[in-house]
Amino acid sequence: MPEIKKYLSLVALGTARERLAHDLIGAVARRGCAVEECRITPLGDHFSAVMLLAGNWSAMGKMASALPGLAETLGLSIQFEHTEPGVPAPDYRPYAAEVVGPQQPRTLGELVAFFSEQDVLIHELSVQAYDAGMTGAAMCTVHMSLRVPINQHPQTLRDAFMDICDDLNADGLLDPIKT
Structure with missing residues (x-):
């Protein structure tokens, strides 16, 4: 039976510094999640990231519980919610x-x-x-x-x-x- 994917939407904002994208994406991968969509861009002197993460229920649980600590470690403000994949618009x-x-x-x-x-x-x-x-x-x-x-x-x-x-x-x- 195929494993059911779960999804998490994540928005991060903080003061820009070297390797911040590397550190954030690495933290996601270490918890067994895949990045399905991602936009990282500077906003003034700040770093911003919008991501859609996917994984099994266990990986999503690990990721969700790790995010508050990860936000503090990386100096980011992180908001997240469990979500579903987008629905195609055939019309x-x-x-x-x-x-x-x-x-x-x-x-x-x-x-x-x-x-x-x-x-x-x-x-x-x-x-x-x-x-x-x-x-x-x-x-x-x-x-x-x-x-x-x-x-x-x-x-x-x-x-x-x-x-x-x-x-x-x-x-x-x-x-x-x-x-």
Whole structure:
């Protein structure tokens, strides 16, 4: 009989230091868990990690009971919850959106509101602010992984997306993700 996988979602945040990712991932492996999904990124001068761990019930129990001590040892704030794997969305098509434009407080909010009003699900989202190399202008790039309803007409959505990009003085791309 195949062993049943259990899942644990984990979010860690703390002051960045060398080998922190190595130490965290090593601690997960030593307790018999596999990393199914992981995003590690700096946030200012901090380290952040979002992970989905998998293992049998024994490994998950060891991991969950070790996390408070591990957080203290590594100098991290760690939150975790038992979870289930994501469910596929058969009534949706995968799309990617990218927007590059001036850094302004309303950009992200208006993009999220636009897709919500179109019944488009935001699967993943990342934002980076930066100063343009040639001009020094404050800019931002928004990357989104989307789930567009099958009944949504692609060109109508794309036209409306381009209109909101124009309103934000931004350039945008909206394309299907080829899997």
